[in-house]
Amino acid sequence: AAAMPDDAVRVRVVAAGLNFRDVLLALGMYPGEAPPLGAECAGFVTEVGSAATGLRVGERVFGMASAAFASEVVAPAAHFAKIPDTLGFADAAALPVAFYTAHHGLFALAGLKAGETVLIHAAAGGVGLAAVQLALRAKATVYATAGAPHKRELLEGMGVAAVMDSRSLDFSGQLRALTNGRGVDVVLNSLAGAFIE
Numbered sequence: 001a002a003a004m005p006d007d008a009v010r011v012r013v014v015a016a017g018l019n020f021r022d023v024l025l026a027l028g029m030y031p032g033e034a035p036p037l038g039a040e041c042a043g044f045v046t047e048v049g050s051a052a053t054g055l056r057v058g059e060r061v062f063g064m065a066s067a068a069f070a071s072e073v074v075a076p077a078a079h080f081a082k083i084p085d086t087l088g089f090a091d092a093a094a095l096p097v098a099f100y101t102a103h104h105g106l107f108a109l110a111g112l113k114a115g116e117t118v119l120i121h122a123a124a125g126g127v128g129l130a131a132v133q134l135a136l137r138a139k140a141t142v143y144a145t146a147g148a149p150h151k152r153e154l155l156e157g158m159g160v161a162a163v164m165d166s167r168s169l170d171f172s173g174q175l176r177a178l179t180n181g182r183g184v185d186v187v188l189n190s191l192a193g194a195f196i197e
Contacts, residue, residue: 038068124151
């Protein structure tokens with residue numbers, strides 16, 4: 001069994017999230033030194049370090065841990081949270097990396113604030129959906145792109161001000177028109193090539 005730091009919890013893994021990084025690792029295509037497979041999981045707390053707070057043995061939790069493709073993980077208690085009763089293990093295991101990535105981009109890097117505007121590209125993907133929810137919760141005005149009509153409809157139903165097609169560069173002119181030429185304060189982008197410019 002892994003050593004148990006004072007601020008850590010031991011979690012029996014029930015489900016682990018599969019990320020693009022894991023696919024690259026499995027295919028031997030990951031650049032640089034390869035980290036272990038798995039970065040997020042959900043399960044039951046089986047042990048709590050002496051200085052860890054907020055979690056108890058037996059609780060259902062989800063969070064981030066290195067080498068999460070395992071039967072158990074040991075990680076800082078601060079990296080885990082209780083799973084809401086309405087959420088299953090598989091769904092919970094798929095949330096941490098997407099929400100952490102979106103939160104880091106929007107707030108740590110871009111400093112998004114209430115009243116600002118943000119364009120979220122590929123907003124119907126995992127990070128995109130997390131970003132939409134976080135930006136709306138922060139009281140920002142959200143514009144988005146998505147590739148399919150049913151995805152655009154989903155985003156509009158979530159409260160996105162306008163949703164444009166992510167498979168065309170037309171969004172640029174449309175966004176200028178929607179904002180009277182001002183544009184947006186923040187862009188969260190996962191597209192490439194001409195979409196960057």
